[in-house]
Amino acid sequence: MSRAPLPATVTWPEEVRAGYRAAGYWSEQTFAAFLDERVRRFGERQAVVGVDAAGAWQRWTYRDLGAAAVRGADWLRGHGVGPGDRVVLHLPNTVELIAVLAGAFALGAVPVMGLPSHRDLELAQFARLADAAAIVGLPGGAQGLRDAAELAALHARIADRLQGEESSRPGWTPPALLDAATLRLGELAAGAADLDSLPGKAIEGPRPAEQVALLQLSGGTTGVPKLIPRTHADYLYSVRESARICELDADQVLLVALPAVHNFALSSPGILGALEVGASVVLAPDPSPRTAFGLIERERVTFASLVPPLAQAWVAAQRRRPADLASLRVVQVGGAKLAPSVAEEVEPVLGVRLQQVFGMAEGLVNYTRYDDADELRHTSQGLPISSADEILIVDAEDRPVPDGVEGALLTRGPYTIRGYLRPTPEAEAAFTADGFYRTGDRVRRLPSGHLIVTGRDKDQINRAGEKIAVDELEEAAVAHPDVHDALAIGEPDPYLGERICLLVVLETGRAEPGDLREHLRARGLAEFKLPDRVAYLSSFPTTAVGKNSRRELRRLLAERESVTTTASEA
Known part of the structure; x- marks a missing residue:
């Protein structure tokens, strides 16, 4: 049985939405249509390389990806998930994750991007806040779940938590707790991927692309996680512009060493940016230099995204025992501020171009550009994606400060949300009356417009x-x-x-x-x-x-x- 529709969220005023449409920032494309177009356009090009639940390496073309989307959608539908229902993902970097994510999009369901490291407390909260129809897990080393029995035990704890929290709510039914290994993707046969048979392109209501496509997670400053409603229109705009700024093309091979559902790995430009241009995605089972370097050499990886500790580990490993990284052209570093001393080592040691990334799952993303001077690439966190990104840097009284002076970062724009799902008063306070998001970051802006992150406002x-x-x-x-x-x-x-x-x-x-x-x-x-x-x-x-x-x-x-x-x- 389908869940109730997502509640109304604070969103862009209609005149703002109309302006974003008129300017071409937002299109009418949904994720289901996005997938269908990629499958038809890129066909036999390689799309995904990764292990399956059994630990066997799979190599999918875009046509195979379409077949996996159909398999995933049928599997979810067989477990009672319908269009508009929320599905909590709790999956490591395996091909099952791609099949369930693509299947949810093809079905018109709304994925909730749980991380592999989350456990029963967090997963139950996500399911409760989203009123999820299913939670999908998979045994795997990245999750610390060695086998199906451990996954079943985790699911039992989640069920206990949800039963205690929700059993008194009239009409409540618990989410299905699913093991993605039962997808049996090792038996996947591409054939003709009939995405037209699935309901995802027929989302009900006005302007389907402006409906919620997925729920990302905010770190938050309280124990209750905030769910971030991202629409098809705003998220795909961010993906398209990220792919353009990062100069992706069909010949690129992207290594996904971070958790694949993380906003950085998924969309900046990430997996979706690679699919946008017909590139290939390689899913690393773990982010260690040993695993990553082996995949870079074997798959001729050209592009990788890291957080600062991983960047430092890669630099140290390459110094100790040099690997063949000749194919690697770009290493992005984001998720936290990169120390300039480490930034200066990335390029000469790894033989790449460094790109710093600073952003948030709520929206705003900044990139250093490839032609920026060395000092900017080593010390700044980049420029916003869009000329329509509005940036305010303010003091404690919300008064703008001059360039070069540290202040609190506020932002609004065509891919930054105006409200959380089911917000608490604390979450509502993260937005100004005129729609600016209080990021919680403290920054300085250079005359060039580049931002330098200096700290956090929030606890x-x-x-x-x-x-x-x-x-x-x-x-x-x-x-x-x-x-x-x-x-x-x-x-x-x-x-x-x-x-x-x-x-x-x-x-x-x-x-x-x-x-x-x-x-x-x-x-x-x-x-x-x-x-x-x-x-x-x-x-x-x-x-x-x-x-x-x-x-x-x-x-x-x-x-x-x-x-x-x-x-x-x-």
């Missing part, structure tokens, strides 16, 4: 490109019987960008717990959200109104280098 930790909501970690820590209070802060780290430091005040008379990390795992936190360091304090500094002061804690920790992971601090 959020950016660890290797993953956004960690401090409230979620703190609330889980305080649930431990020995913990009186807890605060999580980001500490500068040359490798991760920021590492997670959890500061703990114990209940009176309690010893430092030896099971705190296991407790956090048991609360359902993903591994990337666990603290890199735990420090025990007797009390927290407070503000004038009695609130815990993160700013003062950061200052104290910078001064007191004696705080360690094993010693309490008086």
Whole structure:
């Protein structure tokens, strides 16, 4: 049975939408039509290379991709998913992910882009917020799920959480919990991919391309994740322009080493940008230099996207034992700020052109251009995609600051959302009355228009490109019987960008717990959200109104280098 339609979200005013259509930023194309056009246009060109659930390498043409979309759509429909229904993806970088994603688009369902590292707490939240019809998983090393039994256990925990949260809601039915291995893509036969038989191109309602196509995830500053409604029109505009700026063409081979559903890997220009131009996508089962370098050599990869820790690892590995990276032309680095000292090493060591990327799943994406001077490519995070991107850099009173002065970044434009799905008051506050999105980033703008990221406004930790909501970690820590209070802060780290430091005040008379990390795992936190360091304090500094002061804690920790992971601090 199909779920209720997505609720209305704060969106672009009609006069703004009309302007974007008139300017050619938005087209009438949906993702189902996008896939159909690529299959028909590029036919026998190679589209996807990746492993399947059985660990066997698959090599698909665009015609095969069309057949996989039909298989995926039929499989979802067979499990009760219909047009407009939401499907939470929890899949590693395998061909099953591509089949389910393409199948959802072909069916007219709305994928929710869960990451492989998410666990029952996060997945249940996504399913609840989206009122999902299905959650699709797959055993795989990137998820830490070794076999179908572990996937079944995870799904059982999700079902328990959802049953407890939703069982009292009238008419609620739990989502189907699906193992994508049952797609059996090793048996895929292309034949004639009849995408016309599927309902995705016949989305109901006015202007189908302006309906929600997918739900991306925001890191958020609270324990409740925010779901980002992206339309066919706005997301495909970002994809097209990204492919143009990055000079993709049909001869390119893109390596996807990051989680494929992440906004960066999917659309900047990512998998969708490659499909836009008829290029080939190679899915890396893991991002390690050993795996990635082997694929670069074997598949003659030309383009790769990394977060700063991976870029640093690749540089170190190439220095230790040089690999054949002769085919590689461009390495993008984004997700977190790249240290200039590392940026200066990427090109000479890897033999590539560096492109810095700065953006957010809510919309705005910036790229350095290939013809930028070295200093700009090494120290800035680029220029916005579009001339229609509106950028405001403001002080604490929302007054614009001059170029060169640090301020808070606000933005609006043809691919930046105007509201979250089912927003909380905190989420609503992320938008101004006239539609600017408060990104939470602090930046400086150069006279050239390039942005330099200087930090974050929000209580959020950016660890290797993953956004960690401090409230979620703190609330889980305080649930431990020995913990009186807890605060999580980001500490500068040359490798991760920021590492997670959890500061703990114990209940009176309690010893430092030896099971705190296991407790956090048991609360359902993903591994990337666990603290890199735990420090025990007797009390927290407070503000004038009695609130815990993160700013003062950061200052104290910078001064007191004696705080360690094993010693309490008086």
